[in-house]
Amino acid sequence: MKIGSFDLAERPFLIAEIGNNHEGNPELALKLVDAAVDAGADAVKVQLINPLRLVNRSEQQRIAQLSRFRLEREVFLEMARRVRGRGGLFMASAFDCDTLQEWVGDLDAIKIASGDLDFDPMLKLAANSGKPVVLSTGMSTLPEIERAIGVFSTALPAGVAAEDCLAVLHCVSLYPTPLTQANLSGISELRARLGVTIGYSDHTLGVTAATIALGLGARVIEKHFTLDKAYSEFRDHALSAEPEEFSVLAQTVRCYSDILGRGFTGGELADAATRAVARRSIVAVRDIPMGATITAVDLDYVRPAIGFPPSAAEHVIGRQARKRLAIHEVIREEDLA
Template sequence: MSDIFIIAEAGVNHNGDIKLAKKLVDAAKSAGADAVKFQTFKTESLVSKAAPKAEYQKQNTMTDGNQLEMLKKLELSYNYFKELKEYCTEKGILFLSTAFDFDSIECLESLEMPVYKVPSGEITNLPYLMKIAGTGKPVIISTGMSDLDEVGSAIKVLRDNGAGTMTLLHCNTQYPTPFEDANLMAMLTLRERFGVAVGYSDHTLGIEAPIAAVALGATVIEKHFTLDKSLEGPDHKASLDPQELKAMVTSIRNIEVALGDGIKQPSASEIMNKAAARKSIVAGRNIAKGEIFTEDNLAIKRPGNGISPMKWFEVLGMSAARDFCEDELIDL
């Protein structure tokens, strides 16, 4: 597994259809993601009958209604999650899902999910955080809509109740997020303030923001994707299609390699260009044996496999040990 952990967020983009969910697994695997993540919930435990849709949900579904009606159509049974976990294992990609209620946490525990994802909306849910911490497993925490005090309080609850290692994801929960609100530098603030690994859960359109986050030091990237942006549902329009997801993963892997080890020294690929690009001290004209080297009879030209021009003043005033032709490398 690579150092940058890429989560392909299928979420509820399966539209309640297990066949579509499996196709999302296939697309995530084909794109090269490390994990594909869904959302596990019992609608009646997640929202009340009075919970209105978010504005973006109204726009994307083109109806008002309430969250309960919308989410009920997007709910998968616990048996389907068992089937998805087995399918992911068969395909060689890690299965993850975000739980939104206690029963769903227990469902995912029964599937031996190795790491838990706390979504932005649950970061102030004390009993939920305690339940997640009680698994003792690593936790990835999305911090959308949060300030530093709220993030700190969530971390304390998780630590005090036995959670494993933590990774904080900077996040903005507008779908799609305007680029001017992405605020990628806040990811570095989280790392500095809390001393933990950080990453980025992205809801901007396109792939530029997550790639930039990797260059800034993100260790986890999460991004929504869909098989078809025109499908009915709240999240499709702000998701990547399979080709875009693959382009994002490829770009991240390239940036990951390009970041290197931080040691400033010539690389193996550029050593061969050293002589061609650098310069040496050469004869500016024909020089006779015994003649004194001066600024008038010396020059600095390529190639760079002779005496370095950094020794210019050491060479000046010395006498030629032999005859030199114009442009010939000087030796002492």
């Protein structure tokens, strides 16, 4: 799967979720974009919310907060210009179909929030958009996730498969998520069952869970991003990564393939030069006269490895010394009859 020019088969993809951490402040929003790219984000993600299309009118306090946090379209477009100008991508979650339809041409990829996993009109619209789609799965059972992928797949254009354009993120919708409830084994289960790219949307504190998720095969990592965890009382700041912390995660993502390596096939041992220092040679444990038959008690095994290895002792024992061997002299083939 590709998101923009990023091939997820080559290395994992890191999303900085700004969400509403800008709190409706255009200047802060632009600072967040710059800091996220500086910290190593491949993409910056925002939330496009029309409060009255997301929340019931009776939820006045929630509507008031969401309305306070809204940004003008031009601010979002400037955010997109900035991140693209630095080689990154611009993503968004839209929380109603009209907003998604309005914005789809301006996005490099679409994110569907966990709460909308069963919002079939959104799934179908995203599938038919021609854009890469990232779907979070918080609060969802495996049958619900499989059903959502089925709905998405049936709405794809002819000739397009879900595996080509859909990434499904394991997620736990607790804010923050305790490490003991991150349930990262779900990543392995999703990889085995779904046949699409699997990632992780991280709501834990710190980057430990996200790092472990990489080791479990996550190819997309989404992490909330802030300039300051204590910026305000808004909940998302506290569970977000600050620039320094995010940059540690970004470095791990960048180096992941190198860290993983190629296993025991297809490459030389990186520590081959250490063998001579750390392994042992067969030596004489005492003076051995010329012509003497060498026995086990004549031998010792010490570093460095510049002669026979200890595993070759049976090749040495029972043979005659061609010359006098001094204590700790390395025994070589030419020394034996």
